[in-house]
Amino acid sequence: MAAQAQQKAKPEDTEVWEPVPKVVQPGQVHLQAPSDAFMLFDGKNLDQWVSTKDRTQPAGWTVANGVMTVNKPAGNIETKKTFTDYQLHIEWRIPENINLEGQSRGNSGIFLASTGKGDDGYELQVLDSYQNKTYVNGMAGSIYKQFVPLANPAKKPGEWQSYDIFWKAPVFEADGTMKSPARVTVLFNGVLVQNNVELLGPTQYIGTPTYKAHGASPIKLQAHGDKSEPISFRNIWIRELK
Numbered sequence: 216m217a218a219q220a221q222q223k224a225k226p227e228d229t230e231v232w233e234p235v236p237k238v239v240q241p242g243q244v245h246l247q248a249p250s251d252a253f254m255l256f257d258g259k260n261l262d263q264w265v266s267t268k269d270r271t272q273p274a275g276w277t278v279a280n281g282v283m284t285v286n287k288p289a290g291n292i293e294t295k296k297t298f299t300d301y302q303l304h305i306e307w308r309i310p311e312n313i314n315l316e317g318q319s320r321g322n323s324g325i326f327l328a329s330t331g332k333g334d335d336g337y338e339l340q341v342l343d344s345y346q347n348k349t350y351v352n353g354m355a356g357s358i359y360k361q362f363v364p365l366a367n368p369a370k371k372p373g374e375w376q377s378y379d380i381f382w383k384a385p386v387f388e389a390d391g392t393m394k395s396p397a398r399v400t401v402l403f404n405g406v407l408v409q410n411n412v413e414l415l416g417p418t419q420y421i422g423t424p425t426y427k428a429h430g431a432s433p434i435k436l437q438a439h440g441d442k443s444e445p446i447s448f449r450n451i452w453i454r455e456l457k
Contacts, residue, residue: 224422229360230350241368241404244377246304248452255294255434256283256451267291267332267435276438282308285323285445287438293329297431299384300456303327304377308447309343311373317349318342321372322439323446324359327382327399329435330417330427336435337397338418339378341446344369356401356408359418364401364408375449376404381456384432385414391428 248254255263258281264274268290275289309321321343326336337358344355344367351357355376356364370376383398396416401409416424436448 226421229352229419229421229423231352231363232350235351236354236356236364236367236408239366239368239406241370241406244379244402244405245306245375245450246377246379248304248450249454252304252452252454253296254452256448258282258449261292263295264292264436265295267293267329270295282447282449284447285436285438287445290438291334291435292438293326293433293435295433297433298328298382298453298455299431301380301382302454302456303380303382303434304450304452305380305448306375306377306450307341308375308449309372310445310447313343313372316347318353320347320349321446322437324437324439325378325380326418326435326437327380328384328397328429328432330429330432334418334420334437336417336432337399337414338437339380339399339401341437343372345371356403358399358409358412358414360420361415361418361424362409362412364403365410366403366406366408368404368406368408370404378403379405385426385429387426387428393426396426 261274266272274292276286323341324338329336351363379402381400385397386394397414416426
C-alpha cells in the first residue's frame with residue numbers, strides 16, 4: 216500500500232506555502248578559514264571535486280577570478296573526500312540579471328551527504344529568495360521539502376551570500392537499521408535558519424523521505440536543470456568534527 220501511495224503522489228503534495236518566514240536584513244559574512252580547516256575550494260582549481268555521474272572523472276564546472284560557476288551540461292559535482300560530522304562554510308551568488316520566478320529563479324542545492332549519482336542525498340536549498348514567492352519548504356535556507364527556514368535573510372541577486380552548516384551524519388546499526396538520524400544547524404548570512412533539526416531522511420521531490428543505511432559520504436553541489444543563469448560559489452572550507 217505504501218509503494219502504491221508513493222506512485223500516486225505528486226510534487227505539490229509536499230509543498231508548504233505558509234506561514235512565510237519573516238524577512239531579516241543580514242550583515243556581511245565572509246569567514247576566513249581557521250587553521251584546522253580543509254579547503255574544498257580556494258578559488259584556484261577544482262582539484263578537490265569530481266563528477267557525480269562518474270567519480271573517476273574531474274568536475275566539469277568553470278573556474279575564473281577566484282569563483283567556480285555551474286556548468287549545467289557537466290552535471291552535479293561532489294567532493295573527492297567523504298565525510299561524516301562536519302562544519303562547512305560556503306559562499307554562493309545568484310546571477311544579477313536573473314529574471315525568472317519561483318523555483319526557476321537561481322535554483323541549486325548543497326547535498327550535505329551525497330548518497331547517489333543524481334539528486335540523491337540531504338539537500339540544503341540554494342535559491343533566490345529575495346522577493347521571490349515560492350513554497351516555503353523550498354526557499355533558500357530550507358532543508359528541501361522538510362524544514363522551512365526560521366527567517367529569510369536573503370540578499371539581492373548579484374550579492375554574495377553564505378551558509379555556515381553544522382552537520383551530524385546519521386548512524387546505522389550493522390544490520391542497516393537506524394541508530395540515530397541526521398541533524399543539522401544552518402546559519403544563512405549569519406542568521407540562524409535551521410536549529411539542530413532532525414532530518415526525516417534523504418531529500419524526496421515526490422513522496423515521503425525514508426532512511427537507507429550509508430556511511431561517510433561526499434558533499435555535492437547541484438547543477439539544476441532550469442533556465443536560469445548559472446550560480447557561482449567561492450570560499451568553501453570544512454572542519455571535520457570527531
